[in-house]
Amino acid sequence: MVAKLHPSKLIILDRDGVINEDSDHYIKSPDEWIPIPRSLEAIAKLNQAGYHIVVATNQSGVGRGLYDMDTLNAIHEKLHRLLGKCGGHIDAIFFCPHTDVDNCSCRKPQPGLMQQISERYGIPITGVPIVGDSVRDLTAGVALGAEPHLVLTGKGEKARASGALPPYTAIHKDLMAFANHFIQRT
Template identity: 80%
Template sequence: MGQKLSSRLIILDRDGVINEDSDAYIKSPDEWLPIPESLEAISKLNQAGYHIVIATNQSGVGRGLYDMDTLNAIHEKMNRKLHKLGGSVDAIFFCPHTDADQCDCRKPKSGMMKQIAERYGISLKGVPIVGDSVRDLIAGVNLGADPHLVLTGKGEKARASGQLPPYTAIHTNLMAFANHYISSHL
């Protein structure tokens, strides 16, 4: 089961990939706004047989900007909107810590990715990781994941940084990634 699932698993960052990002943090369900076509892209990937897992830094919890109930309500809103489109997310992994906590789960460290691999009993070698920042990609690349940058959120800034991992594929948005990935894995 493990290796078969690894070829059907896709890891997505949340803020800037699925929903609009904010330097002031997404602190409530009302502030959570999907990027156009992102939820449709997840549904399309699901319908093509892919399992979606989200890996997201949520230091707003550690900073006291919102609590776990609020984070759960934000994810409930996302899941409700996804279900209306026939899509779903298998799991949401998140790091509630700040940089000062020096945890191993906050991206760009790979602790959250290791948790995903352990939960599913798989290697992340070849699993696509989709993010809008260098730190999103490095967290997965360190475990063999394939990096995919979307130019939404902070993606343009990440592309211009010159620090992308080697062989990073670049996509306009999550729908462009979905279309490319599905067509290249038929």
């Protein structure tokens, strides 16, 4: 049984392009998983301010056969290990292994991962910050009332230029800029 959190203490992050460098060729191994400068320190800073961090990430490389679950687990183990060295942690990682053709409800921009998070923690997503580098990341959370935050790392500049951001999207240089902004306002 997972302890119930207060919605004001939860933050949802995308993975690729927010925490780690993104690749159009997918992150297929732990060696390819490289943290964006200051992203792990940003998560640790949010943890130290009392926030619980959950990751919601599309991982269609699994469905495409580019890597298997053992490899995805090894990538996430590297994330946890490096984050621990910075004094931070991630409470849970929710992922969608499907491709677009699977037409599932958990692949962002669909809200299925956000619904899973809501159900796991027994809280509504309304007002919970969701941080992503793409329109699809933000749309998935906004569908359930999450507060959208775009980082300009990864595909963030392209998302900003698209003109398709959800209304009231806050824009930040990177995850550390988000963390500083968010902690100062609360």
